[in-house]
Amino acid sequence: xxxxxTQGAQSAAPRLERTLGLRQVVLFGLAYMTPLIVxxxxxxxxxxxxxxxxxxxxxxxxxxxxxAYSYGRMASAYPVAGSAYTYVRRTIGQRLGFLVGWxxxxxxxxxxxxxxxxxxxxLSAEFPSVPTWVWIVSFIGITTVLNVLxxxxxxxxxxxxxxxxxxxxxxxxxxxxGYVIDHDGGGALVSSTPFGTDGTTISTLAAGAAIAAYSFLxxxxxxxxxxxxxxxxxxxxxxxxLVALIGGAIFVVTSYTTQLVHPGGAFEDTDSAVYEIxxxxxxxxxxxxxVAGLIVAQGASGLAAQASGSRLxxxxxxxxxxPRKIFGYVHPRLRTPALNIGxxxxxxxxxxxxxxxxxxxxxxxxxxxxxxxxxxxxxxLFFRELRGRGGASVFAFVLVPAAGAAxxxxxxxxxxxKAVTIxxxxxxxxxxLLAYLTRMFRVPPPEMHFEPDDEELPxxxxxxxxxxxxxxxxxxxx
Numbered sequence: 078x079x080x081x082x083t084q085g086a087q088s089a090a091p092r093l094e095r096t097l098g099l100r101q102v103v104l105f106g107l108a109y110m111t112p113l114i115v116x117x118x119x120x121x122x123x124x125x126x127x128x129x130x131x132x133x134x135x136x137x138x139x140x141x142x143x144x145a146y147s148y149g150r151m152a153s154a155y156p157v158a159g160s161a162y163t164y165v166r167r168t169i170g171q172r173l174g175f176l177v178g179w180x181x182x183x184x185x186x187x188x189x190x191x192x193x194x195x196x197x198x199x200l201s202a203e204f205p206s207v208p209t210w211v212w213i214v215s216f217i218g219i220t221t222v223l224n225v226l227x228x229x230x231x232x233x234x235x236x237x238x239x240x241x242x243x244x245x246x247x248x249x250x251x252x253x254x255g256y257v258i259d260h261d262g263g264g265a266l267v268s269s270t271p272f273g274t275d276g277t278t279i280s281t282l283a284a285g286a287a288i289a290a291y292s293f294l295x296x297x298x299x300x301x302x303x304x305x306x307x308x309x310x311x312x313x314x315x316x317x318x319l320v321a322l323i324g325g326a327i328f329v330v331t332s333y334t335t336q337l338v339h340p341g342g343a344f345e346d347t348d349s350a351v352y353e354i355x356x357x358x359x360x361x362x363x364x365x366x367x368v369a370g371l372i373v374a375q376g377a378s379g380l381a382a383q384a385s386g387s388r389l390x391x392x393x394x395x396x397x398x399x400p401r402k403i404f405g406y407v408h409p410r411l412r413t414p415a416l417n418i419g420x421x422x423x424x425x426x427x428x429x430x431x432x433x434x435x436x437x438x439x440x441x442x443x444x445x446x447x448x449x450x451x452x453x454x455x456x457x458l459f460f461r462e463l464r465g466r467g468g469a470s471v472f473a474f475v476l477v478p479a480a481g482a483a484x485x486x487x488x489x490x491x492x493x494x495k496a497v498t499i500x501x502x503x504x505x506x507x508x509x510l511l512a513y514l515t516r517m518f519r520v521p522p523p524e525m526h527f528e529p530d531d532e533e534l535p536x537x538x539x540x541x542x543x544x545x546x547x548x549x550x551x552x553x554x555x
Contacts, residue, residue, distance in 0.1 A: 097306045099316055106299040106320030113242045113374045114292050115328045116249065116367065117195045119335055120350020121434045123342035126285035129273040130332040133285030138325035140286065140488055141293045143481030144448045145321040147455045149314025150474070152300045154458055156309040160300045161447040161454075166524075168457035169450070172511060175522040177450045179507035182393075183443035183500065184294070185386040189379050189421055191291075191436045193217060194428040195348070196375035202349035203368045213428050220380045221422040224387065225408070225415050245370035246331055249355070249363075253334035256358045271336035280491075287445075287491040291437040292328055294444055296321040297451075348433045383425075387417035397523050398514065438493040442500030445489040452482035 097105075115134075122130045151164040161181060166174025197212035257265050273282070299316050303309045306316075335351070338358060344350040351371075355364040391414040394404025408415040428436070459474035492500075515522050 095307050095309075097312075099312050099319075102299050102306055102312060102316040103319050103323070106296055106316060107324060110292065110294070110296070110320070110324045111242070111374055111378055112246055112324070112327050113370055114195075115331045116246075116335075116351040117199070117371055117375070118288065118292065118433060118437065119332060119354075120342075120344045120347035121437070122285050122288055122332070123336065123339070123350065124344065124347045125288060125434070126281050126342065127274075127276060128336060128341040129271065129277050129282060130285065130289075130336050131329050132272045132277070132282050133289045134292070134325065134328040134332055135272075136282055136286035137289040137293060137488070138321070138329070140481070140484035141290065141296060141321050141325070142318070143477060143484055144452060145296050145317045146314075147452045147478045147481050148297050148300055149317045150455045150478070151451060151458070152303055152313040152317065153310045156303050156313070160297060161451050164454040165450045168454040168461060171521050171524075172515065172518065173450070175511055176504065176507050177447055179510070180443045180446040180500075180504060182389065183503050184440050185382075185389050186421065186424055187427075187436065187440055189217075189220070189382040189386060190425040190428045190431070191433065191440060192375050192379040192382055193220075193425050194431060194433055194436055196372055196379065197428065198346070198348035198433065199352055199368050199371050199375075202346065202352040203365065210429050213425070216376065216379055217422045217425045220376070220383050221418055223380060224384050224418045225411060225413055242370060242374055245366065246327065249351075249367060250331055250334050252355075252358045252363055253338050257334070257337045265337065268337060270340055271333050283488065283491040287441060287488045288434060288437055289328070290444065290488060291441050293321065293324060294441075296324065297447075383418060383421045386421045387414045390414065390417040390420065398510075435493050435495050438496030439499045442489065442492055442496055443503075445485050445492075446500075446504075449482045449485040449489070452478040452485065 119130060122133055126133050148160075151168075155163060155167060162174055162178035164174075165177045193213050193216040196216055197209045200212040201207065201209040254266065296317055299320060300313065303313055306312050335354060339350075339354050344353055346353070352364050352368060355367045390399065390404045391407070393399045394401050394406070394417070399405075403416055404414075406414065406416045455478035456475050459470065463470055463474055489497075511522055512518060
């Protein structure tokens with residue numbers, strides 16, 4: 078029997094294909110985390126914790142594992158793309174889901190700025206005669222032009238960049254171990270000093286962990302691949318936990334050996350501290366290799382971060398969340414959201430008057446909001462659909478995510494005061510926008526989609542990046 082025209086149209090509609098296994102999803106998540114970021118932010122964390130960077134990463138890892146558990150639960154319950162925005166919208170409420178999505182837009186919009194800021198700091202350390210603003214403006218100009226032209230970053234290039242980063246990290250750790258053995262003997266490789274001294278406090282470690290959490294922003298990104306993953310209900314929770322664990326191990330080991338080489342947190346310039354350490358260990362050759370690795374990582378990250386941020390703004394503009402004429406614009410010939418790419422570039426200019434610590438902190442504000450509400454979404458799922466299933470379910474769906482939410486809120490309170498102020502102002506703007514869109518909360522908010530309708534001009538999709546990217550059809554806001 079022949080199907081109806083509607084059935085035929087539905088069957089002919091293009092759909093994402095489930096081809097990704099556990100290994101590919103884990104590699105994507107690790108690449109998205111940008112492992113070399115542990116070197117890029119080491120000086121800031123060492124100064125914040127007074128030389129206890131590994132402890133800050135361990136504390137952040139514990140908090141992230143609770144949250145990773147909740148992401149796994151929600152990805153299994155809702156095997157569709159959309160991440161925190163979708164989870165909160167479906168289990169708690171549409172309006173709160175909108176605000177969570179708005180909070181995490183802070184991450185997408187300002188992430189390129191932080192990437193360009195870190196890259197500029199290390200290039201300035203390598204070439205001190207060139208002002209930092211020259212490098213930042215150059216980063217912005219190059220990535221903006223490439224994104225407007227519609228550059229596609231292939232998945233195999235992503236893997237190569239990941240391999241290059243790992244090789245640079247292995248080289249740096251090897252030099253660190255060799256340096257410690259040469260100067261203090263093999264016994265010095267085992268020490269508690271990098272984890273803290275008598276002067277180390279929970280407060281300083283928490284402040285460091287609040288910044289260190291920036292390095293973990295990636296374990297949640299794998300949820301954007303849910304609709305392209307084989308057996309997502311089984312694969313996705315495992316992938317999320319593995320990404321958090323493997324990434325955490327990389328960060329702890331690297332920061333531990335680096336802290337052995339340079340105890341304490343005093344540097345000439347905290348934003349480029351690893352450059353100083355690399356010169357001490359291996360002279361100009363090693364420092365140049367480290368800077369080259371960081372620049373490649375930051376350059377590629379900035380390119381994809383700007384592309385994903387502009388893609389998210391385009392989706393919001395197309396769906397009426399933001400003014401359509403500006404944010405929903407697609408260049409008629411290049412088929413790219415050119416105005417949004419330019420807006421992301423202009424936002425990046427804030428890096429000229431900012432620093433790494435504050436910038437990463439207010440990006441983390443949006444992330445911690447998302448993490449907190451994903452944990453609360455698991456509790457919401459329990460009370461909506463799973464009540465009466467016994468003590469084991471209460472532990473798995475209430476107590477564990479409640480602990481994760483508590484950790485996230487605690488770290489949120491430890492962020493830089495300026496960052497919290499910026500984050501609260503941003504949320505206030507979101508509330509005002511929500512009130513306008515819902516006619517003072519009388520109608521549901523518009524729902525954000527991440528795939529253009531058939532009749533609209535297509536925006537060429539950027540391939541997954543090794544920092545944060547928005548995936549086709551249901552890209553995550555978190």
